[in-house]
Amino acid sequence: MQKRLLGAIDDSSDNYTALPEFRCTFGGRSIVPDIAVIAWNRIQLNDREEPVDDFLEAPSWAIEILSPKQQATRVIDNLLHYLQYGCQLGWLLDPDDYSVLIFTPQRELQICRGDRALPVLDDIHLTLTAEQVFAWLKLQQRS
Numbered sequence: 001m002q003k004r005l006l007g008a009i010d011d012s013s014d015n016y017t018a019l020p021e022f023r024c025t026f027g028g029r030s031i032v033p034d035i036a037v038i039a040w041n042r043i044q045l046n047d048r049e050e051p052v053d054d055f056l057e058a059p060s061w062a063i064e065i066l067s068p069k070q071q072a073t074r075v076i077d078n079l080l081h082y083l084q085y086g087c088q089l090g091w092l093l094d095p096d097d098y099s100v101l102i103f104t105p106q107r108e109l110q111i112c113r114g115d116r117a118l119p120v121l122d123d124i125h126l127t128l129t130a131e132q133v134f135a136w137l138k139l140q141q142r143s
Contacts, residue, residue, distance in 0.1 A: 001065060001093065001095070001133060001134075001136045001137055002020060002034055002035060002065060004133075004136040005018065005035055005063060005133070005136075006018045006019075006020055006035060008126060008128065009035070009037055009120075009124060009126060012120075012124050012125050012126035013121075013123055013124040013125065013126075014040075015039055015040060015041075015123045015124075016037050016038065016039050016040065016060065016061075016121065016123060016124055017037070017038060017040055017043070018035050018036070018037050019035070019036045019037075019038065020034065020035060021033075021034065022036040022038075022055065022059070023054070023055065024036055024055050024056075024057065024058060024059055024062075024082075025054055025055065025056050026056060026057055026058050026085045026086075027058075027081060027084065027085045029081060031078050031081065031082070033059065033062040033063060033064055033078070033082075034063055034064050034065045035062070035063035036055075036059035036061075036062060036063075037059055037060055037061035037062070037063070037121065037124075038055070038059050038060055039060055039123075042057065042060075043055070057085070057086065058081075058082045058083075058085040058086045058087040059082065059087055060087065060088050060089070060121060061087065061088060061089040061090070061091075061120075061121050062078075062079060062082045062087055062089075062090045062091075063090070063091045063093070064078065064079060064090070064091065064092050064093070065093045065095065066092060066093060066094045066095065066096070068096070072092075072094075075092055076092065076101075079092060079101075079103045080103070082103075083103055083104070083105050087105075088104070088105065088121060089102070089103070089104055089119065089120070089121055090102070090103030090104075091103070091118070093133065093134075095134065095137060097113075098113060098130060098131075098134045099111050099112065099113045099130060100112045100113075100118055100130045100133065102118070102119055104119070112129075112130045113130050113131075114129065114130060114131050115129045115130075115131050116129060116130065117129055118130060118133070
């Protein structure tokens with residue numbers, strides 16, 4: 001699921017990149033979301049044109065995928081921390097429930113299931129439903 005989401009997001013915008021397991025340090029904490037979506041113009045480069053090691057801001061969009069033994073409250077706490085420091089959108093995917101919790105600043109928490117379209121950032125031209133995302137869990141051999 002993580003691999004497919006990364007590709008789908010990267011293919012849908014020239015302004016953002018989706019990065020797996022990218023450490024973000026802000027507000028006194030370092031957090032590594034499963035996927036951090038960051039505007040290209042926010043990524044600082046070193047003199048070799050490589051991203052600097054420390055990203056000192058919240059991502060624009062944080063995606064977390066709940067693992068079987070992971071505590072949901074800990075992940076929710078991280079998503080709320082992202083929003084508190086400028087993140088525009090957070091997703092928490094729950095593969096056991098086939099649901100996506102949607103976190104946005106100053107708005108009520110949403111739960112998406114089935115064929116309901118998932119919200120994305122304005123500059124990302126991507127239409128996905130929870131049903132489509134969780135279908136990626138099924139192994140499909142390429143011929």
